[in-house]
Amino acid sequence: GENVEQHPSTLSVQEGDSAVIKCTYSDSASNYFPWYKQELGKGPQLIIDIRSNVGEKKDQRIAVTLNKTAKHFSLHITETQPEDSAVYFCAAPHSGNTPLVFGKGTRLSVIA
């Protein structure tokens, strides 16, 4: 089955700097890789996702890159702001068309 590893577990950056969070997955058949943001007291919210037929996707200040050969994908946040502070989770399907397996999460703190 799918195993998703996420690093780092905590990350502190100065406001305006970039943040990068990395994940690896084990199932080479996985073809969909979302990132979720969880703010305090709320459920995870999808912020960006990527399919395996592209290597990079951008949405304003956030981007996700995918390396299928190495089986890893990363979240990049540029020009970080205090409201980016949250826990971020990567995920991948368990196998084929089955539910998501989440990483352990990264607590991002953006220091003003």
Next chain:
Amino acid sequence: EPEVTQTPSHQVTQMGQEVILRCVPISNHLYFYWYRQILGQKVEFLVSFYNNEISEKSEIFDDQFSVERPDGSNFTLKIRSTKLEDSAMYFCASSYGTGYEKLFFGSGTQLSVL
């Protein structure tokens, strides 16, 4: 913007009691899920539901758990006889198509078993 709603936000129960957690998925979504998150840990899959039946479940989802879609809008998770280790935040989620893409999560029910 449509959202998944969950009630109650907090539930306290005694060990051995039955609890029902309620969810109203987004109205045109077809796939429904329950996940749980023990404090400080990752989000874990419990069960998925499609076309009025369970499509997949994890090893966590044992005989003490059951799900139901009693009407056209609600989706419930029942824990028959709660244990201390069932204490967690339970998230309901729904998606429109393909079963795992673009999940929308509710804000969760914090279950505390005493």
